[in-house]
Amino acid sequence: MAQIPASQQFASDNYAGICPEVWEGMRKANEGSVPAYGDDPWTNGAAEAFRTLFGTACEVFFVFNGTAANSLALAALCQSYNSVVCSAYAHVETDECGAPEFFSNGSKLLVARNDQAKLRPDDIRALATCRSDIHYPKPKAVTITQPTETGEVYTLDEIREIAATCRALGLRLHMDGARFANACAALGCSPAEMTWQAGVDVLCFGGTKNGMGVGEAILFFDPALAEGFDYRCKQAGQLASKMRFISAPWIGLLETGAWLRNGAHGNGCAKALARRVAALPGVSLMFPVEANAVFLTAPVSVLDGLRARGWRFYTFIGGGARFMFAWDADPARVEQLAGDIEALAQ
Amino acid sequence: MAQIPASQQFASDNYAGICPEVWEGMRKANEGSVPAYGDDPWTNGAAEAFRTLFGTACEVFFVFNGTAANSLALAALCQSYNSVVCSAYAHVETDECGAPEFFSNGSKLLVARNDQAKLRPDDIRALATCRSDIHYPKPKAVTITQPTETGEVYTLDEIREIAATCRALGLRLHMDGARFANACAALGCSPAEMTWQAGVDVLCFGGTKNGMGVGEAILFFDPALAEGFDYRCKQAGQLASKMRFISAPWIGLLETGAWLRNGAHGNGCAKALARRVAALPGVSLMFPVEANAVFLTAPVSVLDGLRARGWRFYTFIGGGARFMFAWDADPARVEQLAGDIEALAQ
Amino acid sequence: MAQIPASQQFASDNYAGICPEVWEGMRKANEGSVPAYGDDPWTNGAAEAFRTLFGTACEVFFVFNGTAANSLALAALCQSYNSVVCSAYAHVETDECGAPEFFSNGSKLLVARNDQAKLRPDDIRALATCRSDIHYPKPKAVTITQPTETGEVYTLDEIREIAATCRALGLRLHMDGARFANACAALGCSPAEMTWQAGVDVLCFGGTKNGMGVGEAILFFDPALAEGFDYRCKQAGQLASKMRFISAPWIGLLETGAWLRNGAHGNGCAKALARRVAALPGVSLMFPVEANAVFLTAPVSVLDGLRARGWRFYTFIGGGARFMFAWDADPARVEQLAGDIEALAQ
Amino acid sequence: MAQIPASQQFASDNYAGICPEVWEGMRKANEGSVPAYGDDPWTNGAAEAFRTLFGTACEVFFVFNGTAANSLALAALCQSYNSVVCSAYAHVETDECGAPEFFSNGSKLLVARNDQAKLRPDDIRALATCRSDIHYPKPKAVTITQPTETGEVYTLDEIREIAATCRALGLRLHMDGARFANACAALGCSPAEMTWQAGVDVLCFGGTKNGMGVGEAILFFDPALAEGFDYRCKQAGQLASKMRFISAPWIGLLETGAWLRNGAHGNGCAKALARRVAALPGVSLMFPVEANAVFLTAPVSVLDGLRARGWRFYTFIGGGARFMFAWDADPARVEQLAGDIEALAQ
Structure with a gap:
């Protein structure tokens, strides 16, 4: 399936x-x-x-x-x-x-x-x-x-x-x-x-x-x-x-301590993404990134482009997007996502 | 544990x-x-x-x-x-x-x-x-x-x-x-x-x-x-x-058909127990045994004896007992339980 | 109206x-x-x-x-x-x-x-x-x-x-x-x-x-x-x-004390009715008459006869009737009701 | 009482x-x-x-x-x-x-x-x-x-x-x-x-x-x-x-038509009051007066003065007041209220 x-x-x-x-x-x-x-x-x-x-x-x-x-x-x-x-x-x-x-x-x-x-x-x-x-x-x-x-x-x-x-x-x-x-x-x-x-x-x-x-x-x-x-x-x-x-x-x-590790892992991914995209042209963080979520506004073309490349995230009216990172988020893929945003935002 | x-x-x-x-x-x-x-x-x-x-x-x-x-x-x-x-x-x-x-x-x-x-x-x-x-x-x-x-x-x-x-x-x-x-x-x-x-x-x-x-x-x-x-x-x-x-x-x-197998298995265990104990002296079935439960009345000495041998079942005021058989009931153990009831009921 | x-x-x-x-x-x-x-x-x-x-x-x-x-x-x-x-x-x-x-x-x-x-x-x-x-x-x-x-x-x-x-x-x-x-x-x-x-x-x-x-x-x-x-x-x-x-x-x-007078009045009417009908043939009180209600069983012919004479009361399956007396019950009419029951029960 | x-x-x-x-x-x-x-x-x-x-x-x-x-x-x-x-x-x-x-x-x-x-x-x-x-x-x-x-x-x-x-x-x-x-x-x-x-x-x-x-x-x-x-x-x-x-x-x-008369009466009182006070200095209507209520803002001194003269009305934080007119409102008294507001607002 x-x-x-x-x-x-x-x-x-x-x-x-x-x-x-x-x-x-x-x-x-x-x-x-x-x-x-x-x-x-x-x-x-x-x-x-x-x-x-x-x-x-x-x-x-x-x-x-x-x-x-x-x-x-x-x-x-x-x-x-x-x-x-x-x-x-x-x-x-x-x-x-x-x-x-x-x-x-x-x-x-x-x-x-x-x-x-x-x-x-x-x-x-x-x-x-x-x-x-x-x-x-x-x-x-x-x-x-x-x-x-x-x-x-x-x-x-x-x-x-x-x-x-x-x-x-x-x-x-x-x-x-x-x-x-x-x-x-x-x-x-x-x-x-x-x-x-x-x-x-x-x-x-x-x-x-x-x-x-x-x-x-x-x-x-x-x-x-x-x-x-x-x-x-x-x-x-x-x-x-x-x-x-x-x-x-x-x-x-x-x-096993997994509860805290899982939490820290999601947070880390969010921070990593935020770090790379916060200063991009047309992109801005909607809220301080303090846990495992990144809310950002970006041009529609950026968000559409991301979706076209297969990324899944929640969107809001007017160009907002939410990226949420779970215990299983792959840091390499987070970097790749950041790269795609960078590329699209240019 | x-x-x-x-x-x-x-x-x-x-x-x-x-x-x-x-x-x-x-x-x-x-x-x-x-x-x-x-x-x-x-x-x-x-x-x-x-x-x-x-x-x-x-x-x-x-x-x-x-x-x-x-x-x-x-x-x-x-x-x-x-x-x-x-x-x-x-x-x-x-x-x-x-x-x-x-x-x-x-x-x-x-x-x-x-x-x-x-x-x-x-x-x-x-x-x-x-x-x-x-x-x-x-x-x-x-x-x-x-x-x-x-x-x-x-x-x-x-x-x-x-x-x-x-x-x-x-x-x-x-x-x-x-x-x-x-x-x-x-x-x-x-x-x-x-x-x-x-x-x-x-x-x-x-x-x-x-x-x-x-x-x-x-x-x-x-x-x-x-x-x-x-x-x-x-x-x-x-x-x-x-x-x-x-x-x-x-x-x-x-x-996989497990739903029906599991049901049939429990029923079979109940029938097996009922068959062996229904006619024992002092023991009687409270209800027809048609699914996976056996309700029986038995002398207190029998029920106490069963518990002493480690059997777990529900009991009711006045000498009633309920035996319920799940998908994992072991037929050999059901026979053993029947044997214990027989022994105690003599 | x-x-x-x-x-x-x-x-x-x-x-x-x-x-x-x-x-x-x-x-x-x-x-x-x-x-x-x-x-x-x-x-x-x-x-x-x-x-x-x-x-x-x-x-x-x-x-x-x-x-x-x-x-x-x-x-x-x-x-x-x-x-x-x-x-x-x-x-x-x-x-x-x-x-x-x-x-x-x-x-x-x-x-x-x-x-x-x-x-x-x-x-x-x-x-x-x-x-x-x-x-x-x-x-x-x-x-x-x-x-x-x-x-x-x-x-x-x-x-x-x-x-x-x-x-x-x-x-x-x-x-x-x-x-x-x-x-x-x-x-x-x-x-x-x-x-x-x-x-x-x-x-x-x-x-x-x-x-x-x-x-x-x-x-x-x-x-x-x-x-x-x-x-x-x-x-x-x-x-x-x-x-x-x-x-x-x-x-x-x-x-004004009306609360108690009203209560006593209803009770009195019930007692008065009960006194007169309790011993009639075919009639019996269903419950002790202690407040303002009289529950009685009577032949269907009696109850039908009462209704035909215009009396209103609650009836139950099998010949039971409830008479309930409020603050405004007229004692003369209660006596009349009793008289009608007597007449019908003969 | x-x-x-x-x-x-x-x-x-x-x-x-x-x-x-x-x-x-x-x-x-x-x-x-x-x-x-x-x-x-x-x-x-x-x-x-x-x-x-x-x-x-x-x-x-x-x-x-x-x-x-x-x-x-x-x-x-x-x-x-x-x-x-x-x-x-x-x-x-x-x-x-x-x-x-x-x-x-x-x-x-x-x-x-x-x-x-x-x-x-x-x-x-x-x-x-x-x-x-x-x-x-x-x-x-x-x-x-x-x-x-x-x-x-x-x-x-x-x-x-x-x-x-x-x-x-x-x-x-x-x-x-x-x-x-x-x-x-x-x-x-x-x-x-x-x-x-x-x-x-x-x-x-x-x-x-x-x-x-x-x-x-x-x-x-x-x-x-x-x-x-x-x-x-x-x-x-x-x-x-x-x-x-x-x-x-x-x-x-x-x-009797009272329902409509009562409604019209309350509305009339509200209109009458509104007419007289709407243009007073420091006084203003909070909402169009279309039914039986007049909501107005007025200086605290005005509202305090009204209360001191015995008038009863609802007040809100910041100087709002609600006057509501029922079927029994006395038009003469409404005029008197208007007069008091006029006097106090000068």
Whole structure:
């Protein structure tokens, strides 16, 4: 069956396959029988691996995908009449087909009005305090995406400041870490520093974009928030019967260090591309390249030319293009892509 | 890491691992890059494999687990104010933590009052016609589990009669086929005969219990019912980004015939056990053994003795035991289990 | 426009109009302007009247009808994955078209299996402790209807025992008091004795059946349970903009004592009818007559004869009839009805 | 009990009481007994009065308030994964605490980005066609508020153009007519012209702001859209048991012509005020005064001065004020208010 050559696709980190360490984790788990629904050594081991990595006794849950991970986490923080502050670029707002509203039965997203992917303390304060009447859904949580949907990375100070704002306003802080590993690699900090030590209450740690086939992890740093979450997952169709197959891969990913290597690899490719094309005539970076994405504007002729040469990437109205680098991106091909852009931009 | 020896566990077909044909299907799919969210050759191929197997142009969707498959299918048939007729043993009623109500936002299950797993046309008629006032959620669908939760198999005539009753009452017929392959193997009929040719509107075809790691398929035989179902799956957290990993395994399962072999194998083990223990003193079968489960009552001493010898099975209050045979059940061990029961029952 | 003569209808206490004290309450409230959404003196006054009547600083909310009152109260006690124990006769189970499931986004009702309207501590214990696995929605609340749908009244001891059972099991106790006033009149106890002093956590106090046109009150005796309930009501379409018109009537009802008189009056009519017909040949009471309802079985000829003489009542399959007496039932006509039954039963 | 003198409050048309014609309608309905839940002559009569007024055989439903009316109507048009296009000023977006999302179980509001209350065909086209992928909730309906939340009135041509856009895009058109009567009075057109003849599919006709105490009507001009809506209302807690008390008032309102007189009266007061203050120094109208609201900006000293003299109105950050005129606004007092503004603005 025909696939896109991995080497030419930089459209999405969801186009990539399963990395070897995850595959090996699955292979090992596929021996013998174990109890269903997570009451098995692999699932316990994976949860333990997270607690070790984060250096804290967090509550860990495994679900199938990011839509569910983020939506369930927010539903756990909110009642239906609560609201969640987010950026206008937040994936939960723009690309989840109303999933957060569905899982929470109506919690509204309060979207920051400015045009940037990073949420600022001022945005949060504005949305959370502009009204206090009963006709406005009571703000209860804030969600930030790390790295953002535009490939930017919140600094530790930015996260801490956001968390402090949340605490001052009685809000809980959720981190959508669909590409959490990329952010860790970018900042060179520990997972703990970027989350609970900075004031994050709940993290959705992305597995799929990090090299898994299926699966995300939800970490509650405040165990009180996790009360009943196992039932919530079950009712919402997110409790795997053969749980080991979405938990064991994490062991492969975390214990081998592949999670961080994969993140660093994607970031490196993005930096490499950015370095070579940023100064080309007619080409400009739309956002700082801090993780594994490069957004650039370029003449239509350049983008058309790239497509004609077989490159795959996302395009936006008006000449924007997104290149996203997964764990399997081939650096030689990234250089070749850069070369093609150079050639076309002349 | 320690597992239960597969050879001694007959507690659940969810305890089994991934069968070789599925594994091979995943392995093949893990080459190169493909577009995300199901727009890939593997997913198209798997849907096509279902259409070939069922001999009809049905609409096929792939989701993560049975909770979601059944709940989403019923939600597609109902509005929140509708109701669904089911047996008192129906998994959707007894073991889904309110998932059908959650996904449908309130559709009520109308539970047959008699004490058997098979729903009868009379049950349906009684529940669907006893009231027509606005205070009673308007019946819209019927769900049957094939084979039932007690291991019984509806005959084709029984299904046809149920479907005729549904049509006469303006109800849609849903089949929970968590162990669909076992039913096919038991009846020796084609998938088509047991579903759309018999009047079934929607089928949830179980992959997990059939040898997959993660994944179920939903087949709409009336395409009109599938309208918007792709959005429904997305919003409900059931759209896999790397879809190929829950679709490609089906190719392995279906095209090799493993789906049916696996079902027949489990059934054969159940029959073998039933044959040897049915007539033992103090032992009796609770339900006809028609698929891959054996439910029996036996003296406590027998059940305790089995557990002491390392056998794993489900037990119920009052001396009931369930033995469930998966694709990986070892016939020699089944004979050994039968021998132990014989020895203990003397 | 043609109505049923009030004097001949005993089908439902919802068929009755607005009692004079309520009308007067509305009339007074219809002077001048007041702020909307409950921030007005009438609403404050009505809440205060409840607190005075119940002798405790409860939180009071006013909503439009009983469906919403009970469903919202239960939703406040539960998350979607929780369950509520109730009797098989509970109105929330039999006559709300799935409203409790809708408002709670999926909380399941666990229905006692025995065939009686009064829930017993044993029923609660059985349903709340039979399972503790994640596939069974976690029990969180119990609801009792006082008086029951069959016109029976829980004694104070029965309520206390139920409440003690709830506390022992970590469950909250909700009372559906659609005809709360009738129960108070029947027991001759104070509202406090029947509710918070007996261990009830939340009460829905019925206004409509008590003589109002529109409106029910929800009383939280544990203020912690009321957190966010104002938002919950707003979001669920139960916050009246001209709130005074569903709050002020309560002042008329409570402060004049009409609430209790109305209840006692209905009860008296039921007792009067029951006394005269209980011993007639072929006639028998289906349930003890303790509030304002009389359920009886009688030969079809009797019931047909009554209808032919213009009497209105509810009938059930197999010869059952329900006579329900509202605040406006005319005792002379009740005697006449009794006379007709006597005549027909000879 | 102390109220605000009606004569000094222009904060909201929800602060007003019940108009005489409505009161008389309720008084008449409070005679004798009638069946519950709308199966009564008053409810039939009110529905008939609507059909007469609109000159078409529409389906009519009566619910308690505007939150529910709009949310239920939109829920009837959408599945949970659909979306609704609205203006940034739409009440359903800004002031319903997430009710539309709650009733629909997650339908998302797509908010026009421009800063005006009137939705334009271009806004609709932009939001409904910018994306067609599965991650964006499929647009299914458009809602316009007539008159808008800013007191502007869509012309018939504007409505027709919007409706044509909807039809071209396969969208249904909902009209939030919380102040529908004011719009009719403003345009001098018939209800039919402004709704079904212009292409509106569903109208929520506001009763509360028009002089009722409680109650709104929902009119489906395409009966197919009303299928199951009675069940939907019941389940959502919007079916009144003593229905006549929210239906009969409409007879008083419609058949006496009070509905239109009330609307015209409020509009007249607004015009009168606007005429006198529009040209004052430092004062300016924020929006064209076309219905019963006057929004103006004025120096803080002016607004403070008004409040000091006892006037009640809504204020916004930065010196905006809203004056809203109900059926009971006293023209002499409106002149007096104008005089005070004149005096303060000098």
